[in-house]
Amino acid sequence: MRYKRDPDLIRKVIGRKVQFVMGDTACVYGSLLAGCSFFAGYPITPASEIAEEMSRLLPRVGGVYIQMEDEIGSISAVIGASWAGAKSMTATSGPGFSLMMENYGYAIMSETPCVIVNVQRVGPSTGQPTRGAQGDMMQARWGTHGDVEALVLAPSTVQECFDLTIEAFNLTERYRHPVCVMMDGEIGHLREKVVIPDEDEMKIVDRVVADKDDDFLPFDVSKKTGRKVPDFPTFGKGFKVHVTGLTHDTRGLPATDSQEEHEKLIKRIVSKIADDRDKLTMVEKVHLDDAETAFVTYGASARATEAAVERARKEGKKVGMLRLKLVWPFPIKEIRKLADQVEKIIVPEMNLGQIVHPVREYAEGKCEVISAPKVGGEMHTVEEVYRYIEG
Amino acid sequence: MIIVNEDWCKGCGMCIERCPVKALEQSDKLNRRGVYPPRLKENNNCNYCRLCELICPDFAITVIPDENLLKKTVKPKLIPVRRVRA
Amino acid sequence: MQELSAELIRKKYLRDEMWPSIFCNGCGIGNVLDYTLRAIEELNLDLDEIVFVSGIGCSSRLPGYINADGLHTTHGRAIAFATGVKAVNPDLKVIVFTGDGDCAAIGGNHFIHAIRRNVDITVIMVNNFIYGMTGGQLAPTTPIGSRSTTSPYGNIEPPFDLCELAKVIGAPYVARWTVSHPYRPIKSIKRGIEKKGFAYIELLTPCPTAYGRRNRLGDIKELWKWYDENTILIEEYERIMKYGSDEEKERASKMIKIGVFQDIEKPEYFEEYYKLIDRLKEGGK
Numbered sequence: 001m002r003y004k005r006d007p008d009l010i011r012k013v014i015g016r017k018v019q020f021v022m023g024d025t026a027c028v029y030g031s032l033l034a035g036c037s038f039f040a041g042y043p044i045t046p047a048s049e050i051a052e053e054m055s056r057l058l059p060r061v062g063g064v065y066i067q068m069e070d071e072i073g074s075i076s077a078v079i080g081a082s083w084a085g086a087k088s089m090t091a092t093s094g095p096g097f098s099l100m101m102e103n104y105g106y107a108i109m110s111e112t113p114c115v116i117v118n119v120q121r122v123g124p125s126t127g128q129p130t131r132g133a134q135g136d137m138m139q140a141r142w143g144t145h146g147d148v149e150a151l152v153l154a155p156s157t158v159q160e161c162f163d164l165t166i167e168a169f170n171l172t173e174r175y176r177h178p179v180c181v182m183m184d185g186e187i188g189h190l191r192e193k194v195v196i197p198d199e200d201e202m203k204i205v206d207r208v209v210a211d212k213d214d215d216f217l218p219f220d221v222s223k224k225t226g227r228k229v230p231d232f233p234t235f236g237k238g239f240k241v242h243v244t245g246l247t248h249d250t251r252g253l254p255a256t257d258s259q260e261e262h263e264k265l266i267k268r269i270v271s272k273i274a275d276d277r278d279k280l281t282m283v284e285k286v287h288l289d290d291a292e293t294a295f296v297t298y299g300a301s302a303r304a305t306e307a308a309v310e311r312a313r314k315e316g317k318k319v320g321m322l323r324l325k326l327v328w329p330f331p332i333k334e335i336r337k338l339a340d341q342v343e344k345i346i347v348p349e350m351n352l353g354q355i356v357h358p359v360r361e362y363a364e365g366k367c368e369v370i371s372a373p374k375v376g377g378e379m380h381t382v383e384e385v386y387r388y389i390e391g
Numbered sequence: 392m393i394i395v396n397e398d399w400c401k402g403c404g405m406c407i408e409r410c411p412v413k414a415l416e417q418s419d420k421l422n423r424r425g426v427y428p429p430r431l432k433e434n435n436n437c438n439y440c441r442l443c444e445l446i447c448p449d450f451a452i453t454v455i456p457d458e459n460l461l462k463k464t465v466k467p468k469l470i471p472v473r474r475v476r477a
Numbered sequence: 478m479q480e481l482s483a484e485l486i487r488k489k490y491l492r493d494e495m496w497p498s499i500f501c502n503g504c505g506i507g508n509v510l511d512y513t514l515r516a517i518e519e520l521n522l523d524l525d526e527i528v529f530v531s532g533i534g535c536s537s538r539l540p541g542y543i544n545a546d547g548l549h550t551t552h553g554r555a556i557a558f559a560t561g562v563k564a565v566n567p568d569l570k571v572i573v574f575t576g577d578g579d580c581a582a583i584g585g586n587h588f589i590h591a592i593r594r595n596v597d598i599t600v601i602m603v604n605n606f607i608y609g610m611t612g613g614q615l616a617p618t619t620p621i622g623s624r625s626t627t628s629p630y631g632n633i634e635p636p637f638d639l640c641e642l643a644k645v646i647g648a649p650y651v652a653r654w655t656v657s658h659p660y661r662p663i664k665s666i667k668r669g670i671e672k673k674g675f676a677y678i679e680l681l682t683p684c685p686t687a688y689g690r691r692n693r694l695g696d697i698k699e700l701w702k703w704y705d706e707n708t709i710l711i712e713e714y715e716r717i718m719k720y721g722s723d724e725e726k727e728r729a730s731k732m733i734k735i736g737v738f739q740d741i742e743k744p745e746y747f748e749e750y751y752k753l754i755d756r757l758k759e760g761g762k
Contacts, residue, residue: 001566002751038565059754064564064747069590073557076550076587080561083548084569088561108550129481235562236569237548238525242492242541244549253495254541394484401502408698409657426502444483445515445659450496453484475549 001085001234002038004060007199013060017196022051023161023187024091026194027039027117028057030165031089033196034204035113037063038081038088040074042096045129046185049118049137049305050091071096076105079112083243085234086170091117093185094136095126098143104178105144106245108269111176111219111230111276113207115168118180119188122377131377132185134299134350139329140180147266149273151179151280152328154298158192164325170205171280175272176229182327186300188378207232210239220250221268228272273329282325283334287313291320293389294342296335296359298324298380301348319389330358339363346388348372348380392455393437393444395428399451402426404442406452412436415443481518483511490524492544499538503689503697505682508656509603510539512680513572516666527570530559532584534576535610536603536682553584556591559598567747570670571598577618578608581637585617588639592646592675599669599676602639604653605684610739613687624691640679644739649674651738655681655704665737674702674745681708681733709734 010032028050032040039058041051051067058065063086068074074090081088092100097118107114122128123135134154136143139327141150151171153164161183168179184243187280190357210216210231218233218241233239247262255261286309288294295305302323312319322338335358338345345367347356353371360369372388374380393415399463400422405428407415414437417427429452439456487493500506517527524545531537533552541548550558559571580588580602591598607625608614614627617637624631643651650672652665664681669676683689683700694700709732717729 003565012740038561040561059750060757062622062754062758064750064754066560066564066750068557068560069586072554073560073587073590076557077561077564078556079550080548080558080563081565082561084528084562084565086565102551103554235528235548236526236566240525240544240546242547243547244541244547245551246549251494254538396483396487399497401497401500403697404505405503405697405701408701410708424497442659443509446508446657447483448500448505448511450483450487450491450507450511453482 003086003299004024006061007033007293010061011196012055014196019194020191021158021194022049023155023158023183023190024119025053026158026161027091027165027181027183029194029196030054030059030162033170033202034058034087034166034169035206036087036089036169038078038086039063039090040066040068040077040081041090042071042074042092043067044093044096046121046132046188046387047091047093047117047190050117050119050282062384071099072103075100075107075116078114079103079107079110082112082114083235087113087173089115089117091119093119093121094123097136097139101139101143105148106148106177108144108148108232109245110189111269112178113172113176114178115165115172116178116180117165118182120182120184122375128377130185132300132350132379133375134182134184134301134354135181137327137351137354140182149177149270149330150289151175151177151273151326152182153179153325154182154327155187155325156299156302156323158187158190159194160325161187162194162196166202166204170203173205173207174229176207177273182299184300209234210302212238218251218252219248219265228268228275277329277331278333280326280329281331281334283331284323284325286321286323288320288322288338290318292318292342293344294319294338295321295346295348295385296324296338296355297321297348298327298355299350301350301374304349304380304382304385307382308389311382311386312389317389324355327355330362332362335359335362336364339366342367344368344370346370346372348374348385348388350374350379392457393431394453395430395453396451396453397422397428398424399426399449400426400428401449402428403448404429405446409446410443411440412438481515486511486514486518490543492542495542498542500535501686503683503685503700504535505605505656505680506536506539506603508659509536509574509601509680509682510542512656512659512662513601513666514543516663518668519663520667520670522570522670526568527572528562528575529572529574530562531574531581532576533610534579534608535605536574536576537579539574553579553582554587556584556598556600558585560591560596563596563598564747567751572670573598573600575600577602577604577606578616581617581639589642589646590651592643592648592666592677595647595649595674595743597674597745597747598667600678601666602677602679603682604679605682605688607684607688609684609687611613613691623688625688627631638679640734643677647743648677648739649741649743650676651680653679653735653738655708655735656683657701657704668740673748674743681735696720706736708733711738713733
């Protein structure tokens with residue numbers, strides 16, 4: 001691999017430490033600082049700005065940008081690049097995300113680190129291209145076929161587009177599992193202040209590259225105490241690794257007729273995420289300590305919700321908000337705790353009700369769970385969210 | 392002589408078919424797959440052109456040239472030239 | 478080449494634990510692997526510097542049999558994956574094994590665009606006129622009149638000639654051979670790997686199980702004969718089209734052309750891209 005992360009060069013290319021930029025641009029800045037050296041994409045509203053900024057900045061830091069012939073080709077190239085040793089990323093919106101689903105599953109099965117940014121727009125189908133939505137939250141979790149877990153982040157501010165993109169790269173490299181950054185059209189096109197942290201304020205995780213032992217097995221974790229993520233055997237280093245989407249054994253060779261091998265493999269891939277659920281959980285709590293009514297929300301919907309909570313508090317109402325920064329794996333513990341505490345959970349979303357389902361599942365009937373949907377490409381107003389508090 | 396990796400042979404018989412000096416035949420012993428792998432005929436005409444080794448899709452034949460028995464090599468057909476005549 | 482024995486190939490290049498292969502009796506995909514490995518040996522390449530990429534189908538199982546880095550991907554996407562590998566590490570040789578369904582149907586778009594960009598990969602396409610792994614369905618390369626499980630009354634769709642397609646889009650190296658004549662494919666694969674840019678080598682490979690049987694072409698011996706009798710060298714074809722009689726022309730036009738369709742030099746995509754990176758590093762625009 002020719003790319004080498006050069007923090008000084010990247011900072012020079014990005015420019016000023018404090019900038020007023022779009023969410024899409026902040027996402028690009030984050031990925032560059034995380035050490036992303038390959039981007040393959042296909043233009044789609046409202047994610048095109050990510051490709052545009054990447055094509056401008058990535059070659060300047062020594063990375064490769066390529067505009068592929070479609071979204072399927074994009075995710076394919078991203079996975080190929082990852083195996084050649086690059087931190088790689090693609091960005092798209094709903095229609096492209098749908099096209100990527102097969103290879104999203106391939107990345108999970110082959111344990112390939114890569115980041116997929118989905119700047120969500122109104123669907124289904126072509127829907128409202130220029131309008132934001134949160135309609136792909138379940139697709140990111142269940143869209144590919146077979147048994148999978150998912151690592152899904154949802155930024156609410158432009159600063160978070162930057163921060164969570166870096167976090168996405170750290171998670172994908174640590175878990176060897178694709179990570180989706182589920183922005184939405186509103187956040188992607190919103191301009192806000194972004195502060196670029198200094199190098200010593202940032203945490204960058206790189207993948208653990210395998211050692212070349214004589215008895216190296218590419219998908220074996222038996223030597224790694226408690227850790228279920230195998231070390232990464234980069235192509236071209238003599239590991240002679242066979243990567244396949246077929247059910248494979250610890251050697252990486254197809255084991256398509258073995259029930260035991262499949263169960264062993266899938267349980268490991270799923271549990272490497274699920275076991276770390278509590279460790280992974282990233283939530284923001286607003287006025288929750290004494291709350292009797294709580295909002296559970298994420299992404300752009302959290303902005304109006306937070307304003308509604310502040311207004312309710314001023315009026316003396318015991319209302320709080322739990323904002324999910326990491327939506328999947330689902331923070332089961334936090335929801336259970338909340339359901340024990342409050343009488344009512346309200347879930348504002350820019351869809352007809354998706355994340356309300358796992359909330360209801362893990363509230364386990366201990367409190368009322370209400371969906372607060374908004375569709376059609378407009379964000380909730382504060383007033384709309386506020387009305388749900390009264391019921 | 393030829394060494395036949397019997398378990399890898401699937402019995403397609405192309406080695407026998409394409410041998411330019413017709414030196415090979417089916418053996419009379421079934422392998423594990425239930426096919427008859429090739430063997431040299433008793434009257435050994437092999438001139439070690441190694442075409443059988445080259446066209447075996449299963450890497451099942453290795454030809455070991457015997458210097459003492461070197462005969463005039465009959466070249467196998469190398470280029471697929473086909474004249475079209477009406 | 479004469480010194481390289483099957484035994485040596487086995488030891489040097491194959492994953493013993495994967496053999497014998499899953500291919501049917503008479504299948505030519507093993508030949509394709511044989512010829513590719515012989516080409517690699519003749520070029521004296523280090524196997525650790527090669528990545529084999531494939532999609533889905535019979536032919537795409539090949540990387541699993543080679544003791545080297547292999548990426549067995551999703552249906553039709555091999556060339557797109559290969560593009561990613563090559564982008565990040567242009568020092569690697571990337572060889573793609575693909576089939577006619579994988580390359581011409583579901584992966585057709587990636588195929589034409591990789592040629593358009595001129596990405597330095599070698600695509601070895603196994604053309605057996607049929608979808609073998611799924612049980613013998615109609616492929617974009619199935620000749621008119623052929624029977625498959627999804628064209629039970631005979632195919633009425635005109636087939637694709639991928640060599641002609643690759644040639645007109647401007648692939649630097651395009652060749653087609655049959656597996657029944659080993660030396661030419663080996664030479665072409667060698668040339669393809671050495672070629673800076675997109676090399677496309679199509680190998681007509683018999684499928685006695687799914688294609689031959691349904692079309693009453695007989696056993697593998699008959700099939701090889703069929704290939705010998707129904708292919709024509711490009712040079713011969715062109716000679717006939719210029720000087721032949723009408724009857725000769727009529728016959729030749731029904732045959733499948735084999736030979737080297739194109740061999741030219743063109744700028745390679747990632748070479749150009751890394752030049753761009755260097756230019757930007759020096760403060761260029």
